[in-house]
Amino acid sequence: MTDISRDEDQRVSVQPVAIGNGAGVFDLHHPPSDELISDCVHCGFCLPTCPTYALWGEEMDSPRGRIYLMKLGKEGKVPLDDTYTQHFDMCLGCMACVTACPSGVQYDKLIEAVRPQLERNRRRSLTDRLFRGMIFALFPYPSRLRVAAVLGELYRRLGLRSLLHRTGLVSLLPRRLQAVEALMPPAKLRHLATRTPAVTLAVGTTRRRVGFLTGCVQRVFFADVNQATVRVLTAEGCEVVAPPTQRCCGALSEHAGREPEALDRARGLIDAFAEVEVDTIVANVAGCGSTLKEYGRLLRDDPDYADRAAAFSAKVQDVSELLAELGPVAERHPIEARLAYHDACHLGHAQGVRSQPRDVLRTIPGLQVTDIPEAEICCGSAGIYNLVHPEPAEELGRRKVDNVLSVKPDALATANPGCLLQIRRYWPGELPMFHPVELLDASIRGVDPIAAATARSGRPRLDARTAEPGSF
Amino acid sequence: MTTYTEEYRELVAETPRGAVTAAFREEVAAVVSPGGLISEPAQLHTYECDGLTGYRVTPALVVLPATTEEVAAVVRLCARHRIPFVARGAGTGLSGGALPVADGIVIGLARMRKMLSVDVDNQRAVVQPGVTNAGISAAVGGHDLYFAPDPSSQIVCTIGGNVAENSGGAHCLKYGFTTNHVLALTFVTPDGDVVTLGGDSTDQLGPDLRAVVLGSEGTLGIVTEITVRLLRRPEAVRTLVADFPDAEQAGNAVSDLVAAGIVPAAVEMLDELAIEACEKAVQAGYTLGSPAALVVELDGVEAEVEEEFERVQEICRRNASTHIRIAGDPVERAKVWKGRKAAFAAMGRISPDYFVQDGVIPRTKLGSTLTRIREMSDAAGLRVANVFHAGDGNLHPLVLYDAAVPGQAEQAEHLATAIVELCVEQGGSITGEHGVGSDKACSMVKMFGPDDLTVMARIRAAFDPQGLCNPGKVLPTPRLCGERPGPYRPHPLESAGIIERL
Incomplete structure (x- = not known):
């Protein structure tokens, strides 16, 4: 065995690349499988749902084209160069194509096999490595995120932000840093000290004992979503266990092809939950939940963890899945509003969870839940995509915002913080945005956060039946 | 009988062509919007086939123009340098119509979508x-x-x-x-x-x-x-499935429908074998063992549809229909269609291998042609299933065989050819809806005589005297024809009930 890995962090012992070893330009550590590749019959039904095909109309930036490139790579007919790599880098990993494919092609498994290959076998430019290194040195660490959040708040409150924007200096930043600057969510300082309790007892009869994944960005910037999740779960009869030792689940690393890092994090999380006896493990972040459900596959080669990982994955549910399955017991109070529901790709496409969040939201009296046109097309957030590929992400973000605008909602709900930040960035003005569980929590507590937010912003509530187009 | 006239041979003969050079690439780059030129080998490979993957040719260049003017400018350059070009949309065709030409360019229209x-x-x-x-x-x-x-x-x-x-x-x-x-x-x-x-x-x-x-x-x-x-949009849609004691009576019912002045939105027929296969694959609620079934759909103004729907049922009963199932709601209607559309791919459930044929016959000859097909099937000792658009006489005989039995594949292929020749004999056609393209160009001679082909070649030459526009498609190239078709393999979209081969 020869170590051909170039990136110190991404060391995996693999066979050298050689044409004729059966894997073409790929190494022998799980190259995309011929069987999965041959499932694609080139029908093109994936094209209309692929965000990059929607942007550029280019075959090689479509799922069908990317699978074709994988096949060429396997056959050793093309070099593993920048051109080749770029088309996989451009894939958002939204998995809309998996939903659209009538032949059941598992593009998710294919792209997740290719990405680690590229990370191992292709050297990125220095700036690219530095930027990605920064992301992965920051996001998976809540403690570091808290520091960043404080700095971010200082940047805002000291007027630096408005100065940079007023003077136009912000436009001198590289596009990627502009994206970081613009997407950075405002932190509520009181939340920075908040921790989810290790155990929260159910209200009334305990119907289920659930483990709760608190997330990284989620627990720092969206601590109120976590609090709402715990309140709703307990109100619905769940005892909520949140092991304090839990760390990043590895979703960001996994989606970026940083396999060894992702596997380490997966093992760590399995260990963190090994201590607690729970029936279900609940995630309230679409991207995290979809990776938790993949642990079994990710750790299939690890004799110590393979079985435990499979058992872990089998227990994972998105919070809306669990709530839909349990059925409501807590009383709901009305929230009179028109709510646009945005399917996060990693909930809808990757986990197939579409009806449950809608059903759960519809248990709120007075709430009119509306779908968005082109719901299947990604908003451009896609993990770290809007940071590393800001231009296409912006086009997709604006496209999504136009589609949300077209249904004239009073508020928007989505189960992924990335989507929420992305849509907020391109929204013209103020739109109250929520995780579905926050609305449920409000309804159970008898408050109306949509009316409150509307009153605060002074914006008259839009009535879809009377509002004229262009009134935004 | 000669297949081609001398004039035809001259008209479709390959004329000398230019080559895609670096200078040509630059000229093209100058007339299309930024990003509209694709020339990296790996990228070009992704354009080497459409929905029919059996034929592949890597183009020398792919151009994605954004406007009519850009298309015209690129085509003018091709004309001047004698470079063949192939237009491409979403690349979903199943007959290889968008198959690139070696040393030619592909003009992709995927960016013109306003x-x-x-x-x-x-x-x-x-x-x-x-x-x-x-x-x-x-x-x-x-x-x-x-x-x-x-x-x-x-x-x-x-x-x-x-x-x-x-x-x-x-x-x-x-x-x-x-x-x-x-x-x-x-x-x-x-x-x-x-x-x-x-x-x-x-x-x-x-x-x-x-x-x-x-x-x-x-x-x-x-x-x-x-x-x-x-x-x-039509105000009302009604759909039924009627079973018949034999295909001939189902065929007569179709003729009676048309004679009664009813214009259904769709009329489809399945025979016993096809029903068996569909039910095994999709469980769409067709009656197993029924020798033939018609799917009839009406749409239009509520009152008219209601009245005609009654008459359709009456006509079916008059033609000895044994059972009529009415789709009560859109969900059941979708189920009926799913069963019908899955029919082809479902054949895999009742036979290890099969050839699909795609023929058209005059609607009036439906009954007699089906009887002839059954006789041929019996004589050959091979089963033939039938699924088709009864309304317009578009037949799809499926010849079932087992490739593991020595000689059976050849026998089946022979029967399939004989059936399509029967269609042509009856005054019908070998071609279906998914086009002639690259796939069926060589079969054109089965339907068209030398003079027909010559007239087609003249029309083509009148538009395109240099023979640069999608050459090698539709009209047979004498030099290349004579290949035998391969066995039918179901497209997974057919298995899923999403598409049907017409």
Whole structure:
């Protein structure tokens, strides 16, 4: 065995690349499988749902084209160069194509096999490595995120932000840093000290004992979503266990092809939950939940963890899945509003969870839940995509915002913080945005956060039946 | 009998062609918008086939123009340098119509996907060729309008491709093909001129060149704007499945329907074997053991549909229908259609291998042709299943065989050929809706005599004297023809009940 890995962090012992070893330009550590590749019959039904095909109309930036490139790579007919790599880098990993494919092609498994290959076998430019290194040195660490959040708040409150924007200096930043600057969510300082309790007892009869994944960005910037999740779960009869030792689940690393890092994090999380006896493990972040459900596959080669990982994955549910399955017991109070529901790709496409969040939201009296046109097309957030590929992400973000605008909602709900930040960035003005569980929590507590937010912003509530187009 | 005339051979003979050089690439780059030129080898490979992956040719260059002017400029360069070009939409065709030409370029229209205008009052829209078929209906759905042709791949196939193939769909029996729904075309001729064919009204003055171009599979030029007709959505839709004691009586029922002046939106027929296969695959609720079943769909004004639906049932009963199942709601209607559309791929459930044939016969000869097919099937000792669009006589005999039995594949192929020859004998056709393209060009001689082919070649030469526009498609190239077709393999979309081979 020869170590051909170039990136110190991404060391995996693999066979050298050689044409004729059966894997073409790929190494022998799980190259995309011929069987999965041959499932694609080139029908093109994936094209209309692929965000990059929607942007550029280019075959090689479509799922069908990317699978074709994988096949060429396997056959050793093309070099593993920048051109080749770029088309996989451009894939958002939204998995809309998996939903659209009538032949059941598992593009998710294919792209997740290719990405680690590229990370191992292709050297990125220095700036690219530095930027990605920064992301992965920051996001998976809540403690570091808290520091960043404080700095971010200082940047805002000291007027630096408005100065940079007023003077136009912000436009001198590289596009990627502009994206970081613009997407950075405002932190509520009181939340920075908040921790989810290790155990929260159910209200009334305990119907289920659930483990709760608190997330990284989620627990720092969206601590109120976590609090709402715990309140709703307990109100619905769940005892909520949140092991304090839990760390990043590895979703960001996994989606970026940083396999060894992702596997380490997966093992760590399995260990963190090994201590607690729970029936279900609940995630309230679409991207995290979809990776938790993949642990079994990710750790299939690890004799110590393979079985435990499979058992872990089998227990994972998105919070809306669990709530839909349990059925409501807590009383709901009305929230009179028109709510646009945005399917996060990693909930809808990757986990197939579409009806449950809608059903759960519809248990709120007075709430009119509306779908968005082109719901299947990604908003451009896609993990770290809007940071590393800001231009296409912006086009997709604006496209999504136009589609949300077209249904004239009073508020928007989505189960992924990335989507929420992305849509907020391109929204013209103020739109109250929520995780579905926050609305449920409000309804159970008898408050109306949509009316409150509307009153605060002074914006008259839009009535879809009377509002004229262009009134935004 | 000679297959080709001397004139034909001369007309389709390959003329000397230019080469795609670096200088040519630069000239092309100068006339298209940034990002509109694809020339990296890995990228070019992804354009080497369309939905028919059996044939592959890597193009020398792919161009993605954004406007009619850009298309014309690129075509002018091709004409000047004698570079062959192939237009491509979504690349979903199943006959290899968008197969590139070696040393030629592909002109992809995927970036031209704007709805240019919608005229609600006059029920017209002007669209670019890269708009999807379903995209047109979606864009005008708010006005209660739709674009009638509904090929099964409508969510992805583009209107440009529909124009090239003259696509139909399950409902073309009542509503006709794309040609019946296209008023005008902006057309780039193979020398790069931009002309308008047709006009705003359905009445064309002079020879209808719009109709000549429609269905020419991209061999006469490139369409860059399409004026389509839009229809009002029908007020009511009713669907039934009627079982019959034999195919002949089902066929008679179809003839009686038509004779009674009823124009169903769709009439489909399945025989016993086809029903068995469908039920095994999809459980759509067809009656197992019924020798034949008709699916009849009516749409239109509520009162009219209701009255005619009664008459359809009466006609079925009069023709000895043993059972009539009425789809009570849209869900059940979808189930009926899913069963019908899965029929082809479902054959795998009752036979290890099979050939699909695609023939058209005059509707009046339905009963007698089916009887002849059964006789041929019995004589050969092979089972033949039948699924077809009974309304317009589009037959799909499926010859079932087992390749593991020595000699059976050849026997089956022979029977399949004999059946299609029978269709031609009956005054029908070998070609179905998914076009001639690369796949069936060599079969054209089975349907057309030397003079027919010569006239077609003359028309093509009149548009494209240099033979640069999608060469090698539709019209057989004598040098290349004579290959035998391979066995039928179901497309997974058929298995899923999403598409059907017509």
